[in-house]
Amino acid sequence: MILFTGFEPFGGAAENPSRQASSRAAELSRRAGREAVHVELPCTFEGARAVLAAAVAEHRPGVIVCAGLADGRERISLERVALNLIDARIPDNAGAQPVDVPVEEGAPLALPTRLPVKRAAARLTEAGLPAELSLSAGSYVCNTVFYAALRLAPADVSAGFVHVPPAAAVPIGEQARALELIAATAWEGEAELRVPGGSEY
Ligand code: PCA
Numbered sequence: 001m002i003l004f005t006g007f008e009p010f011g012g013a014a015e016n017p018s019r020q021a022s023s024r025a026a027e028l029s030r031r032a033g034r035e036a037v038h039v040e041l042p043c044t045f046e047g048a049r050a051v052l053a054a055a056v057a058e059h060r061p062g063v064i065v066c067a068g069l070a071d072g073r074e075r076i077s078l079e080r081v082a083l084n085l086i087d088a089r090i091p092d093n094a095g096a097q098p099v100d101v102p103v104e105e106g107a108p109l110a111l112p113t114r115l116p117v118k119r120a121a122a123r124l125t126e127a128g129l130p131a132e133l134s135l136s137a138g139s140y141v142c143n144t145v146f147y148a149a150l151r152l153a154p155a156d157v158s159a160g161f162v163h164v165p166p167a168a169a170v171p172i173g174e175q176a177r178a179l180e181l182i183a184a185t186a187w188e189g190e191a192e193l194r195v196p197g198g199s200e201y
Helices: 017-031 045-059 117-126 141-152 172-187
Strands: 002-007 036-041 063-069 076-079 081-083 099-101 110-112 131-134 158-164
Touching (some): 002 017, 002 045, 002 141, 002 172, 017 063, 017 158, 036 045, 045 141, 063 141, 063 172, 076 117, 076 172, 110 141, 117 172, 141 158, 158 172
Parallel strands (some): 002 036, 002 063, 063 158, 076 131
Antiparallel strands (some): 076 158, 081 110
């Protein structure tokens, strides 16, 4: 089972492409013969974690691909590192604005993604989809969900986070294909690629 998640709109926006792309990615996966569900997360620090935990308990996914919107990006961003840090630039949809607190008290500062992001990025590029690796998912609700997914899911579950750009930069259909391809890469259990992928800044 593949679990895709996307977020409700936040920050006054009318829509969030991540929930549209995530829902379509689950459909594409099912059409390709893989069991998949899409779950929409509220854009709240507490609610998102609770809904994610319930979905993981209910569906027991082998692969988890969480998605969220990164307004300033122009490519599908495969996140590499989840940080145990919340520093909210704006209040969440419940009005909460935690500053400089951990996602989970006493847990490690950083956790690596468990999606084969370099292999997936290479497959996206081959498929003509704009992709990049990213070293930080920020310190808002997306990073919290990324960190929580890695803590919640058993160690053998391939879990990670993908930031999608606005639909004006990459259309929803392409975003959905990208999320599905990332999940399929993880589902097939291919090992991570050992190729340079770092950035200098
Ligand atoms: N993007 C925000 C939270 C929800 C979303 O879609 C983020 O990047 O943290």
